[in-house]
């Protein structure tokens with residue numbers, strides 16, 4: 001074991017918030033180390049957000065080319081070269097790694113490639129990837145170790161060597177029939193991508209509908225869009241057994257309300273949620289407690305149960321998005337400096353990058369109902385947004401939830417082209433506390449998608 005080295009701050013895991021914190025503190029002249037076992041910039045640029053959006057974009061191009069004749073462009077069909085799709089994605093990752101290494105260098109923060117675990121309070125032992133170990137202590141320690149794909153306990157699943165998102169984004173062949181367990185974020189995004197590349201795709205979802213956290217009308221619209229592209233969706237289906245080998249031939253038996261069914265495919269992807277990377281990192285030695293689901297217990301200031309130890313991102317149970325991990329960084333940065341920023345005061349938007357995308361900020365209609373909040377709701381089909389007359393991108397709708405007792409916008413959901421960008425407009429109005437009429441009466445440029453906000457908000461029922 002090497003000598004114990006002292007740092008101002010040691011960060012375990014180069015996650016999305018942790019690396020920002022390291023660069024910020026490094027630039028301030030603090031002695032900072034980040035311990036990362038595998039991905040220089042954490043999972044988002046290496047195996048999650050950016051690589052998936054990169055491949056989704058390739059799939060969108062295939063879709064546009066396949067449908068080009070609708071817009072007056074003649075093509076002689078579209079075929080996908082998965083080797084090239086993967087290469088393009090890999091090139092982007094390599095550029096990302098260079099950018100990250102340059103940011104570490106410029107900030108003065110030290111990146112240590114190795115696996116870290118607590119050896120005592122605020123003391124980390126690192127098994128270096130290049131051999132040897134180091135012992136690091138920090139005045140403050142920040143845990144940003146992320147999560148990994150959950151693999152459900154289904155007979156035969158382990159032996160089938162199913163893909164997770166990591167392997168799915170590394171495929172250099174096209175599965176003839178990709179079966180996907182889980183109709184959530186990863187399942188739905190990759191289902192559409194692989195369908196557009198040319199695979200047959202089946203989603204198996206045990207819940208009553210896909211995109212389970214959304215209102216039923218939203219889920220039904222997304223299902224219809226996916227079904228229209230030829231994706232099979234089996235809902236209310238609990239997988240009970242898997243046989244065969246992913247990449248060769250694989251079959252999944254499901255229990256549904258009308259009995260047992262078997263679905264045969266070539267490849268199997270598991271996307272049923274995440275497990276925090278908190279096992280085997282010595283948290284008991286550091287006095288850091290976990291909650292019942294295995295996430296690190298933190299308060300609203302992102303302090304763990306151990307003095308001087310903070311946690312951010314997915315491992316801390318924060319909503320599973322990069323922008324949330326980055327906001328966790330801002331909270332820890334300010335609280336370390338004596339401030340008092342909290343996680344419970346923030347509004348978290350998200351976008352599912354299907355085509356068209358699904359975006360939401362604030363309350364859904366069902367959440368308002370569950371919480372007993374009286375609301376007024378308005379819907380506008382995308383076919384009523386003038387821009388879609390020109391683009392034919394007329395699938396989906398906008399939906400707004402407005403308080404019944406005053407005129408605040410409480411939530412906005414949209415499936416439709418540019419949904420994420422339009423949502424940011426509504427987010428700004430919510431943050432500014434604007435009555436919905438201000439946005440309704442704003443002059444919004446013709447012929448944008450955001451122009452649809454005027455007619456949408458014009459349909460909000462009058463307050464009683």
Ligand SMILES: Cc1cc2nc3c(=O)[nH]c(=O)nc-3n(C[C@H](O)[C@H](O)[C@H](O)COP(=O)(O)OP(=O)(O)OC[C@H]3O[C@@H](n4cnc5c(N)ncnc54)[C@H](O)[C@@H]3O)c2cc1C
Nearest residue numbers: 013015016037042043048049116146313314320321322325
């Ligand atoms: C396929 C996919 C697509 C996604 N797309 C989006 C998207 O479009 N938009 C969005 O906002 N979010 C998206 N997400 C979610 C997003 O990737 C995460 O929420 C985000 O990366 C935040 O993670 P984090 O900061 O908690 O940690 P991560 O970014 O996961 O980083 C944790 C790091 O800790 C390292 N680590 C773990 N244990 C140790 C240890 N003991 N020693 C050393 N290092 C360790 C890991 O190797 C990893 O690099 C996606 C996720 C997936 C899986």
Ligand SMILES: NC(=O)c1ccc[n+]([C@@H]2O[C@H](COP(=O)([O-])OP(=O)(O)OC[C@H]3O[C@@H](n4cnc5c(N)ncnc54)[C@H](O)[C@@H]3O)[C@@H](O)[C@H]2O)c1
Nearest residue numbers: 152181182183184185186187207271272273320351352353
């Ligand atoms: N665009 C984005 O921002 C984006 C993209 C991908 C992932 N993510 C993040 O990553 C997280 C994880 O994604 P995910 O898709 O793994 O999880 P998820 O929670 O979004 O969806 C998991 C789905 O799997 C289903 N399921 C549970 N057990 C199952 C089983 N045994 N068999 C079949 N289905 C089962 C659930 O009912 C649910 O619909 C997301 O919640 C999201 O926060 C974000």
